[in-house]
Amino acid sequence: MNIINLTRDYDEDFVHRVEEESGQNVSLCYQCGNCTAGCPYTFAYDIPVSQIMRLVQAGQKKTVLSSKSIWLCATCESCTTRCPNMIDVACVMDVLRHMARREGLAAVPQVKTFWDSFLDSVRAHGRVFELGLLINYVTKTGRFWTDMDLGPKILPKGKLAFKPHDIQGKEHVARIFERFERESNS
Amino acid sequence: MSEAIAYYPGCSGLGTSKEYDTSTRAVCAALGLSLVDIPDWSCCGSSPAHTKDHVLSAALAARNLQLVSDMGLKAAATPCPSCLTNLRTANHRCEAAPFKAKVDKLLDDPYAGGVNAVSVLQALTEMVGLDTVKSAVRTPLKGLKVACYYGCIMNRPPELMAFDDCENPMAMDNILAAMGAEVVPFPLKVECCGASYGIPRPDVVAKLSGKLLDAAVGVGADMVAVACPLCQMNLDLRQGQVNRAGGTNFRMPVPYFTQLMAVALNIADEEIGFSKLCVDPRPVLSKALAVAD
Ligand code: SF4
Numbered sequence: 356m357n358i359i360n361l362t363r364d365y366d367e368d369f370v371h372r373v374e375e376e377s378g379q380n381v382s383l384c385y386q387c388g389n390c391t392a393g394c395p396y397t398f399a400y401d402i403p404v405s406q407i408m409r410l411v412q413a414g415q416k417k418t419v420l421s422s423k424s425i426w427l428c429a430t431c432e433s434c435t436t437r438c439p440n441m442i443d444v445a446c447v448m449d450v451l452r453h454m455a456r457r458e459g460l461a462a463v464p465q466v467k468t469f470w471d472s473f474l475d476s477v478r479a480h481g482r483v484f485e486l487g488l489l490i491n492y493v494t495k496t497g498r499f500w501t502d503m504d505l506g507p508k509i510l511p512k513g514k515l516a517f518k519p520h521d522i523q524g525k526e527h528v529a530r531i532f533e534r535f536e537r538e539s540n541s
Numbered sequence: 542m543s544e545a546i547a548y549y550p551g552c553s554g555l556g557t558s559k560e561y562d563t564s565t566r567a568v569c570a571a572l573g574l575s576l577v578d579i580p581d582w583s584c585c586g587s588s589p590a591h592t593k594d595h596v597l598s599a600a601l602a603a604r605n606l607q608l609v610s611d612m613g614l615k616a617a618a619t620p621c622p623s624c625l626t627n628l629r630t631a632n633h634r635c636e637a638a639p640f641k642a643k644v645d646k647l648l649d650d651p652y653a654g655g656v657n658a659v660s661v662l663q664a665l666t667e668m669v670g671l672d673t674v675k676s677a678v679r680t681p682l683k684g685l686k687v688a689c690y691y692g693c694i695m696n697r698p699p700e701l702m703a704f705d706d707c708e709n710p711m712a713m714d715n716i717l718a719a720m721g722a723e724v725v726p727f728p729l730k731v732e733c734c735g736a737s738y739g740i741p742r743p744d745v746v747a748k749l750s751g752k753l754l755d756a757a758v759g760v761g762a763d764m765v766a767v768a769c770p771l772c773q774m775n776l777d778l779r780q781g782q783v784n785r786a787g788g789t790n791f792r793m794p795v796p797y798f799t800q801l802m803a804v805a806l807n808i809a810d811e812e813i814g815f816s817k818l819c820v821d822p823r824p825v826l827s828k829a830l831a832v833a834d
Pocket residue numbers: 383384385386387388389390391404405408434437438439440442444
C-alpha cells in the first residue's frame with residue numbers, strides 16, 4: 356500500500372456522504388480488527404476491511420474508491436455480525452462500491468462486468484437467464500470462459516436452459532431499470 | 542393440518558438448483574405445508590443489484606413482495622438465502638417512509654409493506670415443527686454422518702434475519718437429526734464459500750470452498766448438506782476445480798437438506814433429483830443405510 360498523508364488528503368464531504376448513504380457512524384470504529392479477522396476475503400484484498408474503515412474515517416476518498424477490496428467483498432455479513440460497535444460494515448462496503456461506480460472506478464473490472472451482465476439479463480427477461488448471462492460476460496470481457504471444464508459436467512444434467520424463461524410482466528421489470536436511470540441522472 | 546405460504550423459488554430454482562425446488566415442493570407437500578406459487582414473480586436482483594444501488598435492489602425485490610400482498614398473503618418462503626436476504630432487506634428498508642417513497646417511484650404499483658420473507662428451513666421448523674417431521678419419517682437416515690452447512694447469510698446479520706443462532710445455527714441439524722441422521726458438529730457452518738466469484742475469480746472460490754471441504758472430511762462427514770444454490774454449486778460442481786487448484790482429492794457429496802429429507806420421507810427419485818448433482822450421494826447413502834440395518 357502507498358504511504359498516505361492523512362491530513363493532506365482529508366475529504367470531509369466524502370466522510371459525510373459515506374455516513375449518510377450507509378446510515379452508519381464510521382467514527383465509532385476503534386480499530387479492534389474483528390472485521391478483518393473474520394473476513395474470509397482478507398487474503399484476496401489489497402486493503403483489509405478494518406483499514407478501509409480507518410481510511411474512510413480519515414477521508415481518504417481516492418485510496419478507498421480505487422481499492423480492489425470493495426469489489427471483492429461478498430457481503431457475507433461476518434463483519435457486520437461481529438463488530439462490537441454495531442457498525443454495519445458490509446453496508447459501508449456496499450455504499451463504497453456505489454460511489455466508486457459513480458466515479459467510474461472499478462479496480463476489479465471483471466467483477467463489475469459480471470454483475471452488470473447479470474442485471475442486463477434481469478432487465479431483458481425479468482429473471483436471470485443463466486446461459487445468456489455467461490455468454491454476455493464472455494463476450495464483454497473478451498476472455499474465453501474460464502469455466503469451460505464445467506460444461507461437460509453441467510450440460511447433461513439438463514439444468515442450463517437454452518431459452519430464457521421470460522416473465523409476462525418483464526416490461527414492469529424493465530421499467531424499474533428505466534426509472535432508476537432517469538432518477539439517477541436527474 | 543395445512544398451512545399456506547407464498548412460495549418464491551428464485552431464478553436458480555428454475556435452472557441450476559432445480560432439484561432443490563422439486564425436493565422442497567415434495568417435502569412440503571408430504572408434511573402438509575402448502576406452498577402457493579407467486580404468479581409471474583421476477584428476479585429479486587440478488588447481489589448484483591445491491592452492489593449497484595440500494596433503492597434499485599429494493600424495488601426489484603418489492604415488486605415480488607407486492608405480488609404476495611396481492612395474493613392476500615403476508616408471508617413468503619424461499620429456498621434461496623440470497624433471495625431471502627434481498628426480500629427481507631427490501632421489506633425492512635421500506636419501513637422507513639423516505640426510503641419507501643424512492644422505491645415506489647421505480648415501481649408500477651407501490652409496495653403496501655409488511656410482507657415477511659422466511660427461508661424454507663424456517664417455515665419447516667416453525668410451521669411444520671420437529672415432531673411432525675419426526676413422525677413422518679419412513680426410512681430413517683440411520684448411520685449417515687452429515688455436516689450441515691448453512692452458508693454465510695442464512696442467519697446474518699441476526700437483527701435482520703431474526704431466526705436461529707448466527708454463529709452456530711441448528712435448524713438444519715435438528716431437522717436432519719429428527720430424520721435419523723447423525724449430524725456431526727461442523728465448525729465452518731457459517732463461513733463463506735466464495736459466493737458468486739466462481740466466474741470472475743475462480744481462484745477465490747477454490748480457496749474458500751477447499752477449506753470447507755477439508756473441514757468436512759476432518760470431522761468425518763459422509764456428506765455436506767446445504768441450503769443455498771450457490772453454496773451447492775461451489776462445493777459440488779466446482780469440486781473438480783478445487784481439487785486441481787489445491788492438489789486435493791475430495792469426493793464429497795453435497796446434497797440439499799431437502800433431498801435428504803425426501804429420502805427419509807420415501808419421496809420418488811425424480812423429485813429428489815440426486816442425478817442432477819455432480820458427486821452422486823447415492824453410493825455413500827446406501828452404504829451408510831445398509832450398515833445401520
Ligand atoms: S469490527 Fe467494527 S470497530 Fe472493529 S475494526 Fe471493524 S469496524 Fe472497526
